[in-house]
Amino acid sequence: MVRLLRPLARGATYTRLLHLWVPMAALSVWLWVQPELPWVPLLVLVPVGLVPGVRVGEGAQARLLLTPGEPESQWAARPAAAWRDRWRTVLWLQLRMVLGGVAACGTVWLPLLSYALAARAVGHGTGEPAALGGAEPQWLYALLAPLPLVVLYALVVGLGELVTAAGRRLLGPSAAERLAALEERTDQLLERTRIARELHDSIGHALTVAVLHAGAARAAGSPEFTDRALTAIEETGRAALEDLERVLGVLREAGRPAGPRPTLTEADRLLESARASGTRVDAEVTGPLESLPGPVSREGYRILQEALTNVLRHAGAVPARVRVEASGGALVLEVRNALPASGTEAGRGSGLRGIRERAALLGGRACTGPDGTGDWRVRVELPAG
Structure with a gap:
C-alpha cells in the first residue's frame, strides 16, 4: 500500500501534471475563440516543430518538469540538425497535445463525478444512473464515490510516466548528437x-x-x-x-x-x-x-x-x-x-x-x-x- 501511494510524495508527479497542462492553456484560448475548429492547433504544430530551435526549448522544459534533478545528458541540448530529429519534435508536440487533453479532461471531470456521487450518497442531487434500475440504495453511491478519485490518481501517475518515456524517446539525443x-x-x-x-x-x-x-x-x-x-x-x-x-x-x-x-x-x-x-x-x-x-x-x-x-x-x-x-x-x-x-x-x-x-x-x-x-x-x- 505504501508503495502504491509513494508517487503522491514525489514532486515529479505534480511537475509532470503541470507539463501536461501547459499546452492546454493555449488550446483553451483557441477553443473559446473558434470552438468549431479544434483541429487547427494540431496543424499549426507541424511547421512549429520543424523549426530547429524548438527542440532545444522543448528539451529544456521536459528536463525541468518531467525529470527534475536528473542528468541533463538524456535530453537534446542543441537545435535539430537532421530532418529526422525535426519530425521527431513534430511528433512529440502532437503527442503532448493529445496526452494533455486527456489529462485536462480527467482532472476536471473525475473530481466532479466523485463529488456528484458523494452528493447522491447523502440525498442531494437529482436523477439517477440508468444502471441502478430506479432503485435508491444510498450506500451504493457512497461506495462508488471514491472510484473516480482512484481513476484520477492512476491517470495522473500513468500519463506522467507515459509522457516522460515518450519525451526521452522523441526529445532524447539522436545517435549523431550522442x-x-x-x-x-x-x-x-x-x-x-x-x-x-x-x-x-x-x-x-x-x-x-x-x-x-x-x-x-x-x-x-x-x-x-x-x-x-x-x-x-x-x-x-x-x-x-x-x-x-x-x-x-x-x-x-x-x-x-x-x-x-x-x-x-x-x-x-x-x-x-x-x-x-x-x-x-x-x-x-x-x-x-x-x-x-x-x-x-x-x-x-x-x-x-x-x-x-x-x-x-x-x-x-x-x-x-x-x-x-x-x-x-x-x-x-x-x-x-x-x-x-x-x-x-x-x-x-x-x-x-x-x-x-x-x-x-x-x-x-x-x-x-x-x-x-x-x-x-x-x-x-x-x-x-
Whole structure:
C-alpha cells in the first residue's frame, strides 16, 4: 500500500501534471475563440516543430518538469540538425497535445463525478444512473464515490510516466548528437591532458633550472657567477609565468584563443638555459625549422624541453649532446648524456611518458633509455608532412 501511494510524495508527479497542462492553456484560448475548429492547433504544430530551435526549448522544459534533478545528458541540448530529429519534435508536440487533453479532461471531470456521487450518497442531487434500475440504495453511491478519485490518481501517475518515456524517446539525443557530444567530451579531455603536460614541462623545467642555478651560485661563491645565475633564473621564471598565464587564461575563458606557444625556432633559449646551469651542451641543428608545421614544431619544443630537464634533474652537470634535424618530411630530435654513477630511473616519472604520448599523438615514435654505450638517449621521430 505504501508503495502504491509513494508517487503522491514525489514532486515529479505534480511537475509532470503541470507539463501536461501547459499546452492546454493555449488550446483553451483557441477553443473559446473558434470552438468549431479544434483541429487547427494540431496543424499549426507541424511547421512549429520543424523549426530547429524548438527542440532545444522543448528539451529544456521536459528536463525541468518531467525529470527534475536528473542528468541533463538524456535530453537534446542543441537545435535539430537532421530532418529526422525535426519530425521527431513534430511528433512529440502532437503527442503532448493529445496526452494533455486527456489529462485536462480527467482532472476536471473525475473530481466532479466523485463529488456528484458523494452528493447522491447523502440525498442531494437529482436523477439517477440508468444502471441502478430506479432503485435508491444510498450506500451504493457512497461506495462508488471514491472510484473516480482512484481513476484520477492512476491517470495522473500513468500519463506522467507515459509522457516522460515518450519525451526521452522523441526529445532524447539522436545517435549523431550522442556521437558529437562524445567527440566534444573527448576533445575536452585531450585538451586538459595537453594543458597538464604543458604545465608539467614548463613549470618543471623552470623549477629545475632555478634549483640548479641557485645551488651552483652558492657553491661558486663568485659575485659574477651569482649575477649570471640570477639572470638565468629570472628569464626562465618569466617564461614559465607567461606559459602559466596563457594556460590559466584558456581555462578561465572557454573558447579563448590559446595565444602563441613556443616552437623549435626558439630552441636556443632552452639550450642557453641548460648551459647557464653548468651543463655543457653541444647542439647540432640542421634543416629549415621555420617551415615545420605548427603542431610538430610546438610539440618538438616541449619534447626537447622535457629531455633537457631530465638531464639537469637526474644526471646533473654532465655533458649533453643535442641533435635537431628537419629533413625528408620528418623531424628527428635526439638528446644524449652520460649516465651518472648512480644510474637513472628509467620510465618512472611522467616526463618520459609525456614524451612518448606527444610523439604518438603526432603519429611519430619515441625511444628512451640506455643505448648500450654508457649514454642515456632520448630519440624522437615526428612526421613533418
